[in-house]
Amino acid sequence: MPELVLLRAVFDHLGTGVYATDTSGRITAANARAGQITGRPAEQALGQDLHDLLCRAEDGTVLPAEQCRIHTATRAVLASGRPAEGSEEFFLRDDGTLVPVLWAATALHVEGQTAGAVLVFRDFSTRRAAQQETAAYLAALEELTARLSLIAEISEVLVSTLETGEVLRRTSRLLVPGLADWAAVDLFRADTEELERVAIHTRDDADAAAGLEGPLPPLPEPSGSHLVRVLRGIQPVLLDPDILARETDSPLATTHQDLFDQLGGHSAVVVPLYSRGKVFGSLTVGRTAGSPPYTDAEVTVLADIGRRAGLVVDNAQLFAQQRHVAEAMQRQLLTPLPHVDPLGIAARYRPAQAVAEVGGDWYDAFVLPGGVTALVIGDVVGHDLPAAAHMAELRNMLRALAWDRRGPPSLIMEHLDDAMTHTSGAPIATAFLAHVEGSEGGPWRLRWTNAGHPPPLLITEDGAHYLQDDPDPPLGMGDTLGMELHRHDGTDPLPPGSTLLLYTDGLVEDRARPIDIGMARLRLQATALAHRGVEDFCDELLERIDPDGDDVALLALRMPPAGVGAAHGAAPPRVQHA
Template structure:
């Protein structure tokens, strides 16, 4: 038998029908089953004999949940009625055990001699592939959830390190958690005072007014309470709360305050986690869900625990930084000098650390009396913005004091000896310094005698508002000439100081920044100083810093205000600065001005007033306080 004849052999066709790996149904023109192959019976878990003669649609076609599929919506019935091929997927057949099986199918007209056309229906079990698709979709959904949570943790981590302002950071944290992990959040913290608690931040998008009203002081932590909030505040761990837990009556005032959150904002599920580092518990975070939101799962609670730990570490870092800042500030104030208010001369000083540094650096000012009774003024800057720079600054300052006191010689020679001393006895790096003597008899005239080692020039501002820089006396930076054996020198410079004028010494942080060159900064300083010429010397310094608002580097200011002509001279009864009110001083309040003990309180005043040096030419009546 040849191949053509074999293809027509009923036995061959029967073998194909029965051995086909796909399910095959054949129906008559009314949709009744007239043939079922073994694979079809296996897929629908029904004996073939039971199905023959039954309507295929009524017997088998169902929705995924097993409910009947409308006949008028069945595409197989439509294909049978129209006598055309059709195919489809995402449909279900009812199995003998009552479950449904997803299939993909194809149908074509069945032409039988002498009979109306029936239908051949071929289908495949799609459950394995559908399960794989559903598993893939579940994996993708889980991956998306994980990615979203990792993104949230990343954002939270960024917020936690964005600022050392704890209250600001914790408020931002609450806003980030809503609505991704909570419908509302509350942060309760220790205030730093023994036993004091405060609800620092409550955030709810649904009711922000009610949330804000819930912030404020809290009752103290009771010793015996085992409530979720009390346990978290003791660092005992996180607590996952359901509706039954939230329904329990509060046993302490602190529990009642926690319960009020849920009464005002709602909630059926919550997680309370401590905000703690390894060394300390700083507070607790409550995250809650309301309405139709699902309850918390264990993995979400673990994520909140991690967030609470991260917040606790950020709070610990802020606390440590604050401690270091106070230590640095105290050290800097010990290094800075109280100013001698000698005779009728007035001095004022300011120190502003770099905003990005640790409140300490290499800028300094100094003023003290020499053995010959002359007042000196110093402004300087050692390279650096850290503790090492401050140590070098103290070293250079003390060298300069000793050298200036040791011999009565011009500033230029003192500067040369300081340069040699730095090179041979110190590891201090390069420094810039202006060293000046205020020379003149009581009552004037006064003369400034100075030398400048690579520092911005002093600024002279007259009483009538004219300002100019004193460019003389310039020489190399300290630590450069002797090191390189350059043999350079520092020339002395002199300038007569008009009565009522102001001499301003400053460091480069006042005039130089990343946003403008130093020349521009010096022009700005000159203009503002001229406009402030008639201000009290204390106000002069404050307003100058306010107007210029230097940022990015340490700034030190030292200002000298000359008295009116003849003030303090023989026959003049104008008192020197009184001791009744203290002038602002960056130095520690426990320190006294250099030379105060040796010269006596009548000659050196560390408690100079503010606002008492009005230089207008007004009569001096007898109502002025007597000279001490």
């Protein structure tokens, strides 16, 4: 009949494989597509038990019927009439290979009776391969993301401080357990071949690392040790159990082997910490039982971390060298203080902790003709060599003008401003100049002028207060404003035993708080320390306030007790220079 011919054509040319089975599971019909998928012509499949002929485990072994989803699903379909489907089963092809199939089973009814089942299936290999490829890609992407996140986190730690030991300790902690069960860092001391183990971190047992940090034996020459090879070159070394089992050939190699003896490890990587071709130390990471061996990709990541750490060590050492040079240069630009009996004078200079540059902060004290002591504190704009040079220039100009011009501080400051404007390329600067005036034994007074500088602090028995007055504009502003500036003087008594503190803004300014808070804190701390000797006063004040955002210069004057220095026919105050 035409209808049967049509149905047969559909059955034969359907794009999916079709098997019909009887109630016992034997194949009673198969279309052409089924033969193409399984590699078995219909005549070869007819009469065969579908499960025994085709169903296999993923590894190709015979699959018990009770464990076969197609078999159990077909039985359930025959019993309940409800269809079933699946996608994780495999058919055995005629050539012995396996093909994953996507399938669906329904009951076959003939004249109201269940005559068997129909299994429709498709070759799932292409789709399955795509899924596996996607899963593998996602897994690789997740691993890459994790590695990049770790590198980013380590990079953030590496630039967080210039304290090398702390940076390397924090880095070793980040590596465990992400890339290691334990990590150790060996570092050369600056500009020497003296090695020290500065950091070690373990996953579980911190006590196992006890005693492993500290100085290490000298670098042998020659040596076949993997650690020495890393310290003599810039290539990472991957250690497997065979390499780890080799006997050591030097005391340094023995101390490195101690890591594995105490912490364990079947796989390890040693990478250099290097920059600009110079090796500063090494990073050793190890994996113990239960962790997989290191892969080439992980070695590459660790080598990159070692390179980044080496760059940080290099920068820290360069910073320390530059800082040392900068401090030495800055201190050479500052003059020694005179000893003026019975006055006590002390000064301190502290460079900024975050930069290795000379700056424009300065202090000065000298005795003028007639025995008057001049005190100066100043700050030239900038934190570089030109600022330091301009600072020295202004200091010398001020000294010369103060000695030559017999007048009040305001007049000297006006001459300095005029000279700075017309003969110097110095930028804007602030300065405070004071004369300590009085007869021997007192009373004493301070005559001063302020060119835009923070006000001095005077501490007496009655408390502490700033010598507040509307300060004159900073030096160098007259030319900017296009006008001649007239400066004025202030006068304040200096009671017996009082302390006068001159300072630069780095002592009270902080990005984290307003300057008012800094000045209140300075007054509180200075008042608490006023009973100390003037040298201890300066040291303790810096320690308590601990400025680190900018250069700081201090100049402290301690007045003698009442009557000290008074004598009949006494000579002018004795002046000595340190």
